[in-house]
Amino acid sequence: MNTMTLWHLTGWEFAALACAALLVGFSKTAVSGANTVSLAIFAAILPARASTGVLLPILIAGDVVAVLTYRRHAHWPTLWRLFPAVAAGVLAGTVFLIWADDGMVRTSIGAILLLMAGVTVWRRRRAAADEGPDSVATRSGRLKARSYGVLGGFTTMVANAGGPVMSLYLLSAGFRKLGFLGTSAFFFLIVNVTKVPFSAGLGLIDGTSLLLDAALVLFVVPGALLGKWAVDRINQRLFEQLVIAATVVGGLQLLLR
Template sequence: MIELTALGWAALTAAALLIGVAKTALPGAATISVAVFAAVLPARESTAALLILLIVGDLVAVWIYRRQVDVPALLRLIPSVVVGLILGALFLAYSDDVVMRRSIGVILLTLTALTLYLMKKGTLSSDNALANPRIRGGYGVLGGFTSMAANAGGPVMTLYFVAARFDMMRFIATQAWFFFVINVVKVPFSIGLGLLKPEVLPALAILTPVVLIGAFAGRRWVRRFDQRTFTRVVIVLTVISSLYLLR
């Protein structure tokens, strides 16, 4: 089992709680947990350790929101996301931690600014975000890439669903199902790259109940949000996550 200080355990516990909340209430917030895990554990190995906890949160979210998911929107994303996953695995195999983290931070900040600008101009509407293959493909490739390379695909897909003007529950449900599928697909890549190591499994077993608590707490909390507040919060979390990756 990995050896951690009391402060390290406290940080991972808080991050695990946030994973659960992010999966059922605040899409994109899990990137903050990514940053915490990377600070406590070696960055490359932390991506695989965190992946297991993300899947636990995904399982709760897809069960809770099983009726609100937009299946056609998900199916249209699959081809481009697969391309992104492959590119992300290659990038992860050949880059160091600093290059990986900063590259993704720059991608996320650039994409955030571009998305908000195009939405304000009216160039990026709900119709073309969902139907235009170039727009959909661009977000899909970046979502798969950032998800595979650093478990940071949440902000990219948050921006996509914001651009598509999904209502709050449809947003959370579709994103939950999207990342459940993506994270399961990522497991063989992580094992093949030697990132998922046996010594982290006991720690993950301890943290799993914390994720579950966060997920059910998030489900109760999200009912207090209105659509405008929800959209603003997820965009702010996306920017915060992106800035942290640039450190």
């Protein structure tokens, strides 16, 4: 990180990062899983570990815009249910980053994203087929929240890739668009701000990375405004399909790079 400056990037590389920052804003106010594409772009242009430190403040900027836009639609019981498991996942991710190299980071996150997308599709098809009450629904719901929470905390710490995991959890819990966006907005603002000292301690955030962030964050707001315009024009079924598709694309990009 200490040898990387804004001026070491070519014009095309900076343009790609700017597009990725714009997509972060769009994902925060429209299709949450879409920011896995941003993650893949950052990891392709910057070293994979270093890219997580550059991307984190950009994500926080997008989270602030999303909270201001959808704050009235957050479901706090869901958030409180998730936070303990997420904290455990963040700690596990921090330990993993101490010894994992770039290749291990990319492969692990890509595999997790594809697995979670497959599980979500399977669960939704099974639920549509069964339709009946589940006698162990409460216990199953707690287990699901803990499982997704730990995975979400781990993936968000390791590669800022918790969005797809938590998106899949919220979809599986039956959230509609506005509730989905409001709940995820507060969730990621809190989690991402909490990650800052861990990332700084690992050397992933420093003055140089923040200089690059200062240039890229300007593209987050236009992306968020575009997402706010688009979300009212996307029906629920298409919204869910886009979230899952973005998750699969991001996972494949990480595995195949």
